[in-house]
Amino acid sequence: MCLAIPGKIVELIAGPNLVGVVEVTGVRRKVQLGLLEDDMPKIGDWVLIHVGFAMSKISERDAAEQMRLLTALGEVEQVMEEVRGYGLEDSTDRAGPVSLNGKHHA
Amino acid sequence: MQYVDEFRDPELITKASEEIRRLADPKRHYRIMEVCGGHTHAIYRFGLKDILPSNIELIHGPGCPVCVLPMGRIDDGLAIAKAPNTIFAAFGDMMRVPGAHGSPLEHKARGTDVRIVYSPADALELARKYPEKEIIFFAIGFETTAPSTALTLMSAKAEGIHNFSVFCNHVTIVPAIRAILDSPDMRLDGFIGPGHVSTVIGCRPYEWIARNEGKPVVTSGFEPLDLLQSIVMLLRQMQVGEAKVENQYKRVVPWEGNRAALKAMAEVFELRPYFEWRGLGFISQSALRLREKYAAWDAELRYSVPETRVTDPKAAQCGEVLKGVLKPAQCKLFGKECTPEHPIGALMVSSEGSCAAYYNYEYRKSLVTRISSVA
Numbered sequence: 001m002c003l004a005i006p007g008k009i010v011e012l013i014a015g016p017n018l019v020g021v022v023e024v025t026g027v028r029r030k031v032q033l034g035l036l037e038d039d040m041p042k043i044g045d046w047v048l049i050h051v052g053f054a055m056s057k058i059s060e061r062d063a064a065e066q067m068r069l070l071t072a073l074g075e076v077e078q079v080m081e082e083v084r085g086y087g088l089e090d091s092t093d094r095a096g097p098v099s100l101n102g103k104h105h106a
Numbered sequence: 107m108q109y110v111d112e113f114r115d116p117e118l119i120t121k122a123s124e125e126i127r128r129l130a131d132p133k134r135h136y137r138i139m140e141v142c143g144g145h146t147h148a149i150y151r152f153g154l155k156d157i158l159p160s161n162i163e164l165i166h167g168p169g170c171p172v173c174v175l176p177m178g179r180i181d182d183g184l185a186i187a188k189a190p191n192t193i194f195a196a197f198g199d200m201m202r203v204p205g206a207h208g209s210p211l212e213h214k215a216r217g218t219d220v221r222i223v224y225s226p227a228d229a230l231e232l233a234r235k236y237p238e239k240e241i242i243f244f245a246i247g248f249e250t251t252a253p254s255t256a257l258t259l260m261s262a263k264a265e266g267i268h269n270f271s272v273f274c275n276h277v278t279i280v281p282a283i284r285a286i287l288d289s290p291d292m293r294l295d296g297f298i299g300p301g302h303v304s305t306v307i308g309c310r311p312y313e314w315i316a317r318n319e320g321k322p323v324v325t326s327g328f329e330p331l332d333l334l335q336s337i338v339m340l341l342r343q344m345q346v347g348e349a350k351v352e353n354q355y356k357r358v359v360p361w362e363g364n365r366a367a368l369k370a371m372a373e374v375f376e377l378r379p380y381f382e383w384r385g386l387g388f389i390s391q392s393a394l395r396l397r398e399k400y401a402a403w404d405a406e407l408r409y410s411v412p413e414t415r416v417t418d419p420k421a422a423q424c425g426e427v428l429k430g431v432l433k434p435a436q437c438k439l440f441g442k443e444c445t446p447e448h449p450i451g452a453l454m455v456s457s458e459g460s461c462a463a464y465y466n467y468e469y470r471k472s473l474v475t476r477i478s479s480v481a
């Protein structure tokens with residue numbers, strides 16, 4: 001739950017809720033941008049995502065470091081599972097792939 | 107220290123560890139608490155204990171939201187989800203956390219409609235998708251997660267979505283630190299402040315710890331170098347008898363926090379008079395509940411909650427470990443009855459839990475060494 005996932009903003013979606021599309025190592029998913037209301041990211045900016053909400057803007061270099069950190073912590077699998085889950089596209093419409101080795105994460 | 111080479115700037119790591127040795131007074135024993143479970147995980151993963159001199163002891167704090175939640179809350183959440191036509195939505199972290207009558211996953215096997223969501227926004231999406239069903243979102247987390255729940259509730263209200271409610275277990279970190287400082291069996295010299303919680307609340311909420319308690323606080327990033335630099339910053343303060351709040355994680359943590367996140371939290375939540383924490387007991391004003399204007403989305407008001415109170419299994423010492431009084435391996439059940447495969451306490455389930463972190467890195471390593479020395 002405390003995973004902070006780095007993603008690159010590739011699209012901003014117009015509408016009442018502040019929503020954008022991020023790319024995390026090749027996977028594109030919807031994220032909520034409401035917490036960055038005061039300092040809205042632009043296309044091409046990097047953000048740290050927490051439970052589907054962008055929490056802060058970061059530099060590209062820090063984004064790469066964060067991904068490396070998650071790799072070292074053995075959490076990349078969970079990260080990708082989480083990112084694929086954002087937006088409830090089919091894959092999440094079930095109680096998810098919970099592995100029983102204690103390494104799952106949300 | 108085996109993993110540190112994988113990281114950028116190995117020279118800086120060496121420099122920081124030399125600086126720590128230079129600053130640490132060999133006649134003193136330092137007890138530094140890392141508040142956040144993410145830090146605990148990183149500390150074990152990178153074997154930082156092996157880099158630090160033996161008179162610097164890292165004490166694992168209460169910053170693992172799944173770990174501090176008393177078991178009764180899980181039972182309560184699952185009990186109300188038994189209502190017909192109801193979906194219980196929770197983060198994957200919760201799925202294997204034991205309640206007195208089983209984990210969410212076990213309840214699913216017995217027929218409750220349990221779904222993993224990765225975001226509170228996706229729990230609301232379930233409500234849009236299944237207008238004929240009731241969705242209960244089991245909200246959990248510190249100030250890192252609470253703003254996301256708040257924004258989701260604001261959307262539910264704005265869109266008039268009424269088949270959605272939140273069973274709120276959000277807690278706040280500062281009262282927990284206060285409770286630890288107040289507990290008589292605890293002596294601490296300083297704090298490594300949480301990283302991601304501080305992106306929301308900023309650094310000011312820790313100022314009383316420095317001012318009133320005379321303990322330095324350094325909010326820290328999660329890389330090995332971040333953690334070592336934070337320890338350097340703490341030791342520098344201690345060396346000259348100073349106590350202030352410093353920010354090592356400036357690249358992510360703004361001193362004043364995230365205004366939009368704080369605004370959303372203030373709009374939706376208010377403090378509960380008190381809330382029970384595993385290990386720390388009842389702490390006043392330490393948790394959030396929905397304000398009256400969000401009563402229509404408050405699962406605690408919409409359902410009759412049994413208010414289960416269960417004590418942890420007798421031999422389990424989760425409370426002592428959470429307070430930092432015991433190390434994970436000192437629990438009688440550690441590695442015997444309680445393992446990541448068969449967790450008895452939540453500290454063995456979550457990757458932020460100190461028992462799981464210790465088991466996965468230190469304990470497995472020592473098992474391997476033992477086995478290979480026998481062979």
Ligand code: SF4
Binds near residue numbers: 421453454
């Ligand atoms: S080993 Fe298990 S029972 Fe003991 S403190 Fe850790 S989680 Fe609790």
